[in-house]
Amino acid sequence: MSDSCLFCRIVRGEIPARIVREDDHTVAFRDIDPKAPTHVLVIPRVHVASLGEARDAELVGRVMLAAAQIAESEGLTEGGYRTVINTGADAGQTVHHLHVHLLGGRKLNWPPG
Numbered sequence: 567m568s569d570s571c572l573f574c575r576i577v578r579g580e581i582p583a584r585i586v587r588e589d590d591h592t593v594a595f596r597d598i599d600p601k602a603p604t605h606v607l608v609i610p611r612v613h614v615a616s617l618g619e620a621r622d623a624e625l626v627g628r629v630m631l632a633a634a635q636i637a638e639s640e641g642l643t644e645g646g647y648r649t650v651i652n653t654g655a656d657a658g659q660t661v662h663h664l665h666v667h668l669l670g671g672r673k674l675n676w677p678p679g
């Protein structure tokens with residue numbers, strides 16, 4: 567846990583968030599600035615700065631499978647959805663706590679910008 571990390575503060579309940587799913591290892595909440603009708607962030611409860619810092623394969627898998635479960639509960643399975651992990655400056659990572667973006671509910675362009 568990091569005192570100053572925004573997403574650690576959401577995990578601790580110090581900052582409000584629209585939580586959509588929680589389990590012992592992950593928390594998922596709606597992005598504050600959604601880029602699609604469904605835009606959920608899935609994070610590990612423990613502080614991991616980025617995918618590049620991740621060492622726990624099971625935890626990364628749990629985060630990804632939580633995203634797939636939310637996609638199902640959000641009704642995205644049939645139409646499809648995208649999962650994105652931005653890592654580092656060139657990818658535009660702004661919050662340095664590992665998070666998977668789950669995006670869906672509209673046609674998504676490829677490649678991303």
Ligand code: AMP
Pocket residue numbers: 572581583595596597598599600607651652658659660661662
């Ligand atoms: P990234 O640019 O990949 O690091 O993504 C960070 C995401 O966190 C952005 O999509 C932001 O809109 C989102 N975000 C920032 N602050 C909050 C917050 N307090 N609650 C929910 N989402 C947030």
Ligand code: ZN
Pocket residue numbers: 567568571572573574575612613614662663
């Ligand atoms: Zn953190």
